[in-house]
Structures are given as structure tokens and as C-alpha cells.
Amino acid sequence: MDITKLFRRDLRDLRPYEAVDSPEALAEIAGIPAEDIIKLNANENPYGPSPRVKQALGNYGSYHIYPDANQTAPRRALEEYTGIPAEHILVGAGADELIDLVLRATLEPRDKVISCPPTFGMYSFSTQVIGGMLISIPRDKEFQVDLPKVKKAMGTMTKVIFLTSPNNPTGNSITEDVVLELLEEDILVVIDETYFEFSGQTFAHLVPEYSNLVVLRTLSKWAGLAGLRVGYGIMAPRLLQLLMDIKQPYNINAAAEVALLTSLNDLDYLMHNVEAIVQERERLFTRLSLMRGIAPRPSLGNFLLCDIANGKALPVFRGLAQKGIFVRYFNVPRLKNSLRISIGKPEHTDALVEALEQIFKEL
Ligand SMILES: Cc1ncc(COP(=O)(O)O)c(C=O)c1O
Secondary structure (H helix, E strand, O other): OHHHOOOOHHHHHOOOOOOOHHHHHHHHHOOOHHHEEEEEOOOOOOOOOOOOHHHHHHHOOOOOOOOOOOOHHHHHHHHHOOOOHHHHEEEOOHHHHHHHHHHHHHHHOOOOOEOOOOOOOOHHHHHHHOOEEEEEEEOOOOOOOOHHHHHOOOOOOEEEEEEOEEEEEEOOOOHHHHHHHHHHOOOOEEOOOOHHHHHHOOOHOOOOOOEEEEEEEEEEOOOOHHOOOEEEEEEEHHHHHHHHHHHOOOOOOOHHHHHHHHHOOOHHHHHHHHHHHHHHHHHHHHHHHHHEEEEOOOOOOEEEEEHHHHHHHHHHHHHHHOEEEOOEEOOOOOOOOOOEOOOOOOOHHHHHHHHHHHHHHHH
């Protein structure tokens, strides 16, 4: 039989999420060993997790037991970390799972979701997979959310808007007046604070006041746990209850739970690395600003969006890849002259700058 006849019709046109290649695949492209590549394409933490995580994972004795579906210990630990009561906190397999859960909890067929590109691709991806309707309201010239256009686009079937602060890939944050104005609307306002620890700016304190505000966070970036998949959402208890009811019961696996609890007990170490990344961001910004052909934009995240002159973003991307340095190129019209570069260790900055100097000489 033709198996595709059984597939959901609205998924036929789905544009799959473009995940980054594995280090092994990148190594093959560059023709060098995987340990020699410089991976600056997924905003990962170059310092990795706390060394205590590895130890705790090795010592954990209950991998044969299902994890706690109520997430009691992680939620308590996150209450201490965030200063927000645990009744507002739900843990997910990365911020990605929470994006999916929020949409599954709210969308009926054809309900609308507003996203403001260029931004993180998972909002549009999850909306499509769930069968919602995506309304894209492009950011203005300075990559700020275009509030008048957003408000104009809102209709009775608009359920959710995603705001990202700081935004990936543009690095800028959202202003409080825009947030407050949108919170007055009858929609769920989801603020994705995946890069909070690098920016220090948050709207989480508004959650107890606004039942339509959800703040998303993750341990993928600042705590170096991207591979273990652990993030959390801060939201009204009534919404949290619905998400709790519809989630896979054991969504946080035992290893992720151990890693989260251990990380939150080693904040000095992890925040020291966050500071090093922020300092390195500023050093890379200065070095790139002094070069011809590339212009970095100020950023509050662990990455810089850089404009590349003369339509050369793709050749520069390829030139770097040949040298084993992988950054992010987005194949969308608005970003076709840009590259997003994640912040690495100082030696990665030096190698990147040297490679760019060579590439620009040869272009
Ligand atoms: C804005 C934003 N939200 C969410 C995520 C995904 O986070 P997680 O690894 O917690 O799923 C990313 C990852 O790059 C991101 O940039």
C-alpha cells in the first residue's frame, strides 16, 4: 500500500527543523579528526558541564527506577535558583519540549501563533507539527519586535506569541513596555530566556502577576547540559497543571535530573564560565569590529550575529568550514549576508580571527 495515504495531510508541506550536524559529520566535511574541529554553530558552552556532573552521573545508583513524574526535587532546586515558588515551575526536556507542550496545551486546529523572525526556528516548527497556523511578523530594521504590526495581526484565533530575549540569532533583548503592552491582550505571551544567564535580564518576576505569561529557560547553554536536555518553564499554576497533565510522565530522565541538581549546587564554577564567555564575547566583538568585511552586532547572548560585506557570507562560511571552524549560516533572505558565531574559548577566538583574516585576503 501507499503508506503516505495514512499521513496527516497538513504535514506534507512541513519544513523540517534544520538541526546542526554532529561533530563527526562536521569532521568529515573538514577532513580532520572530530576533536580538532572548532564548533561555533549551536551556541553550546565550550567549557562543558560542571565536573561534578560527570562524577554524580557515575555514582547514581537508581537508573533502573523511573524518575519522579512530579519533578519534586528539580522544581524545589529551581525555586531556590530562580527565587520563584516551585508551584510556578515545570521542568522539560530542554526549552524545546516546553515550547511544544505550551502549544499542545493551547492550540486547536487553525489557531494562530505569532512569531517574529528572524528568531529561533522551533516556534514555527512546533506550530506546524501541532497543526496551528503560524503568523510571521518580521522584526523591524533594528531587529526589534514590530509592536504595531503584531497588534494588528492579532485576531480572535490568536493564542500564543513567542518573544525571545535576548533573541537568537540577533542578540538584542525585548523592552519591558512591549512586554507589558502584549500582556494586556488575551493571549499567552511566551518569553524565551534561553540566554538569560548571559544577559542578566529577565521578566520572570512578572509571572506571579500575569497568568498569561510564560518564561522559558534552559540549562543547555550556561550550565553546558545541551546533550542531556533539561530546561524549565515559569508560569501560572493553573497552566502548569494542564502541562503537567498532558506531558509524558517521565519527560525528565534520571540522568538529566541528576545533572540539573548537581549543576545548581555548583553555581560558582558555572557562573565563572558564564563570565568568561561574556568577556570573550566582548573581546571577539572588538576584534571583529577592527576587521574589514565583517561587522558584528552587539549581543546579550553567547553568540554574535555578524554582517558580511559584499554578499560573501556563504563563501566565508565555506572557507571557515574547510579550516575546521563551523559557524551558522541561515538560508533565509533576511540573513543571507550574515553569519552567527557562537562564543568559544579564547583560543577559538584567536583561530577564528586568523582564519577570517586569511579568507578575506583571498576573497
Ligand atoms: C531561543 C532558543 N530557545 C530554545 C533553544 C533550545 O533550548 P534547549 O536546548 O533547552 O531545548 C535554543 C537553542 O539554541 C534557543 O536559541
